[in-house]
Amino acid sequence: MATIEKRSGHWRARVRRGGVDRTETFRTKAEAQAWATQIEAELSAERRGEIPDKSFGDLLRRYADEIAPSKRGGDKEVLRIGRTLERDIASVHLRDLDERHVAEWRDARLKEVLSSSVLREWTTLSNACSVAIREWRWLRTNPFTIAKRPAGQPARKRRPEGGEMERILYALGYSEDSPPVTKTARVGAAALFAIETAMRESEIARLEWSDITGRVARVRQSKSDDAHHQGRDVPLSTEALRILARLPRTADDPRCFGVAAKSIDALWRSGKKKALVDGLTFHDLRREATTRLSKKLDVLQLARVTGHRDLRVLLRVYYAPDMQDIAGMLD
Structure with a gap:
């Protein structure tokens, strides 16, 4: 009542x-x-x-209001939903919605953005449909499971080349001659730490001094976490410990690097631009780290360090060995 x-x-x-x-x-x-x-x-x-007399846009708005806020990364889902609400598919009534509408939306988006972006939006929209089926009874079938998914982009192979890292570090104001006091210099330290640990940008940003025990860093929240896997322990090399030791500590900030993930990304892009380096993302440093670590660890040890539970993703996306090096190992 x-x-x-x-x-x-x-x-x-x-x-x-x-x-x-x-x-x-x-x-x-x-x-x-x-x-x-x-x-x-x-x-x-x-x-x-x-099935109620509602549009797909109504479904997405309810998902954005009730489901997305409780999810890690829900803010990004809300942004994707916002973009979809501007498309024709948002006005389609749920009783009429089928794979043909999804295909039209897919083809239109592929003309505007990379397939990797479309796939991220696809996942969010499909999740919304699944919730509508299981919990709201607003749909009987998920049209995103029927329509053909766009092919993904080839796995990135980008790693730092030549003197790119040195130029970016210089642009960020990071120097071995003085502690990284400024925010931009601490981003330089974070980049070097990423190469040593294979930690993600967000994981480095959240890392606190209390998470460091001896030669191990505790990552308390990881992208690959689920109900059975919460966080992971990352071993620290001598170089990683040296980078941490150079960082200034402040009483009002428990974080090691004292820079938010969004700031790391923005300052890295700025430094990269000043250094005249194209295409190298902060996340590419994780690939560099994984490739280096693969020469010291077996694949299962490597997966424990990086947090990958799907070895196929680890090998396809992050492990980028130089085949000339491998050829030398055969002799």
Whole structure:
């Protein structure tokens, strides 16, 4: 049943039924009653297994409001949904939505962005459809599982070349002659630390002094975490320890590098531009680190260090050996 009550000059409507508890506040009592009637009708239709008279955009907005905020990376999902809401597919009624609409959206997006970007959007939209099927009964089938996914981009092989790292470090103001006090210099230190540890940009940004025990850094939150795997331990080389030892410590910031992930990315791009280096991303340093570590560790040890549970991804994307080096190992 719905309850309508006046609070602080506004009308609050609350609908509780079958484990669902939804509340909204309105300017007038009539608006509150209309909303409550609509929600009750939708809940009744959901229980009967009927697809509601709503658009795909309505589905995405509900997902952005109720599901995305509770997910790690949910802010990025909200951005992807925002872009999709501007497309024709958002106005398609759920009763009509099928793989043909998905294919039209896919083909249009592929003309605008790389397939890797389309695949990220595809994953978010497909997740929203799955939730709508399992929890809301707004769909019976997921059209994203029927339509053909776009082919992915070839795995990146980019690694630092020649004197690129030295030029970028110089542009960032990082020097072995003085501690990395400025934020840009600490980004330079973070880049060198990434090459030593294969840690992600976000993991380095979150690393705190309390996470360092002896020669091990505890990554408490990792991109590849799930209910059974929470964080990982990363061994620290002598060089990694030396980089940490050079960092200044402040009483008001427990983080080792004292720079947020977004700032690392922005300052790295700026330094790279000043150094006249094209294409080398901060994430490419993880590939450089993984390739170096592969000469010292077996594949299972390497996967434990990098946090990869799918060895195919590790070998296809991050392990980029020089075949001339491998040829020399055959003799």
